[in-house]
Amino acid sequence: MSSLTLTLIKGAIALNFALVVAAALVYLERRISAWIQYRIGPNRVGPFGLLQPLADVLKLYTKEDIVPYNANKAFHRLAPIISIAVALAVLCVITPASYILLEDGTKLFIAVAPNVNVGFLLILALTSIGVYGITLAGWSSNNKYSLLGGLRSSAQMISYELAMGLAAVAVLMLSESLDMYQIIASQANGRWNIFFQPIGFLIFLVASFAETNRAPFDLPEAEPELVGGYHTEYSGMKFGLFYLAEYANMFTASAVMTTLYLGGYDVPFLPSLLGLQEGTLARVLFELAIFFGKVSVLLFLFIWVRWTLPRFRYDQLMNLGWRVLLPLGLANIIITGAIVFFVR
Amino acid sequence: MNVTTNTRAQRMSFWEKLYLPEIAKGLALTFKTMFKPKLTRQYPEERWEPLGSYRGRPVLVLEEEGERCVACGLCSRVCPALAIEVQAGETEREKERYPVKFEINMLRCIYCGLCEEVCPEEAIVMSKDYDIVFHSQEEAIFGKDKLLVPIARLQERLEFLRQYK
Ligand code: SF4
Numbered sequence: 001m002s003s004l005t006l007t008l009i010k011g012a013i014a015l016n017f018a019l020v021v022a023a024a025l026v027y028l029e030r031r032i033s034a035w036i037q038y039r040i041g042p043n044r045v046g047p048f049g050l051l052q053p054l055a056d057v058l059k060l061y062t063k064e065d066i067v068p069y070n071a072n073k074a075f076h077r078l079a080p081i082i083s084i085a086v087a088l089a090v091l092c093v094i095t096p097a098s099y100i101l102l103e104d105g106t107k108l109f110i111a112v113a114p115n116v117n118v119g120f121l122l123i124l125a126l127t128s129i130g131v132y133g134i135t136l137a138g139w140s141s142n143n144k145y146s147l148l149g150g151l152r153s154s155a156q157m158i159s160y161e162l163a164m165g166l167a168a169v170a171v172l173m174l175s176e177s178l179d180m181y182q183i184i185a186s187q188a189n190g191r192w193n194i195f196f197q198p199i200g201f202l203i204f205l206v207a208s209f210a211e212t213n214r215a216p217f218d219l220p221e222a223e224p225e226l227v228g229g230y231h232t233e234y235s236g237m238k239f240g241l242f243y244l245a246e247y248a249n250m251f252t253a254s255a256v257m258t259t260l261y262l263g264g265y266d267v268p269f270l271p272s273l274l275g276l277q278e279g280t281l282a283r284v285l286f287e288l289a290i291f292f293g294k295v296s297v298l299l300f301l302f303i304w305v306r307w308t309l310p311r312f313r314y315d316q317l318m319n320l321g322w323r324v325l326l327p328l329g330l331a332n333i334i335i336t337g338a339i340v341f342f343v344r
Numbered sequence: 345m346n347v348t349t350n351t352r353a354q355r356m357s358f359w360e361k362l363y364l365p366e367i368a369k370g371l372a373l374t375f376k377t378m379f380k381p382k383l384t385r386q387y388p389e390e391r392w393e394p395l396g397s398y399r400g401r402p403v404l405v406l407e408e409e410g411e412r413c414v415a416c417g418l419c420s421r422v423c424p425a426l427a428i429e430v431q432a433g434e435t436e437r438e439k440e441r442y443p444v445k446f447e448i449n450m451l452r453c454i455y456c457g458l459c460e461e462v463c464p465e466e467a468i469v470m471s472k473d474y475d476i477v478f479h480s481q482e483e484a485i486f487g488k489d490k491l492l493v494p495i496a497r498l499q500e501r502l503e504f505l506r507q508y509k
């Protein structure tokens with residue numbers, strides 16, 4: 001099998017997996033929010049309401065697609081595509097498990113694009129493109145609420161991307177590599193970065209909430225003041241794409257955090273206790289389970305926080321981004337740098 | 345003038361200003377809530393049984409020998425939404441008059457209960473029906489077939505009326 005077909009197959013699996021996860025997240029979000037509010041949530045479609053996302057998608061597909069008369073049609077159509085494409089593209093460098101050792105001695109890496117030496121930079125770059133989706137959606141709709149939502153989101157994303165990058169720099173100093181595989185390898189045997197970088201993790205977490213436009217930072221779509229924000233003028237499956245992109249973004253953000261701070265697919269001692277050799281299929285399955293277990297914990301945190309905290313005010317948001325997270329991130333880099341310099 | 349001294353923000357302690365402990369408290373609260381008993385009623389299966397004081401859709405009282413209504417037209421006259429139409433006819437029975445046609449347009453009815461209040465015969469009362477559904481405007485006009493309800497099923501409301509009206 002040529003490496004191209006192999007990559008395409010892995011990519012197709014990753015894409016479909018992410019979309020299914022996004023759909024499942026919509027269901028979980030509704031269920032967990034219901035539990036937090038003394039309700040039960042969707043429980044009618046299929047067993048436990050598990051088929052609810054399917055029904056939702058079906059509904060979205062049969063809806064009329066309304067485009068405002070004065071909208072910029074091309075960009076109006078392009079915006080949701082950018083949003084979802086970027087959210088899914090990040091998956092290519094995510095490394096959910098190590099590799100399988102084939103009989104002829106070559107390693108079959110599980111990541112879609114393994115050993116990209118600028119892996120993490122790629123993620124930062126791609127997520128920044130995500131802003132275009134939202135900003136274009138706001139601008140092309142020719143609606144002031146959409147425009148304000150789009151503007152807010154670009155301001156927010158740029159502010160928080162900075163803090164996010166700074167937090168990540170400290171991690172990269174420890175791992176001395178941008179390759180996702182190396183980053184995970186540097187945290188092997190429980191030397192997870194979250195223990196060395198608690199503040200960095202916190203900054204990254206908060207910035208991730210802001211990057212994915214999730215509460216308490218969901219200002220771009222603040223319903224009471226902006227009607228629906230950037231997606232006010234979207235209907236049918238175009239709206240559905242934005243919706244899906246939000247959850248796909250949550251998924252990738254959780255995967256990135258797992259890689260950077262929670263040791264990726266690493267658990268200390270367990271693999272050797274179970275006698276799982278590196279490079280075997282069993283080991284890879286085990287690693288996948290660990291990785292997605294950690295990701296699920298973070299995803300639950302995303303949903304949990306959304307239904308707990310109220311939305312930030314816009315000035316508070318900017319305050320937090322520029323006057324708290326940014327200096328903290330800088331201090332974190334300096335301290336980490338000093339320790340790395342003197343200890344090593 | 346804006347008061348800028350001794351504001352709530354200034355009175356917060358250091359830990360409160362850090363937000364994080366407070367956020368943790370909030371998260372703990374919502375986490376506990378997740379496992380509390382739910383308040384949801386599973387509607388079509390689990391139905392709510394209203395009390396006698398509930399004003400559901402207006403119905404006509406049906407006795408053994410027929411409806412109580414004497415077609416005086418007062419209810420139709422008083423109805424603020426002009427929802428009732430009554431046509432009177434003569435009958436052999438003691439009450440002499442009866443409604444040939446009695447229709448309530450349920451799209452117009454606002455469940456005010458004035459028809460019930462004005463009726464001299466206690467012939468129209470508010471029932472406990474609250475899920476009233478129809479698929480067309482014609483269907484929304486309830487004739488005598490749908491309005492007549494045996495008196496046995498309206499006892500609670502009649503008792504309530506006797507006590508409080
Ligand atoms: S309840 Fe009110 S609105 Fe309805 S029929 Fe009686 S008087 Fe008219």
Ligand code: SF4
Pocket residue numbers: 412413414415416417418419420430459462463464465466467468
């Ligand atoms: S329901 Fe009562 S008020 Fe209305 S016409 Fe009959 S007797 Fe008169």
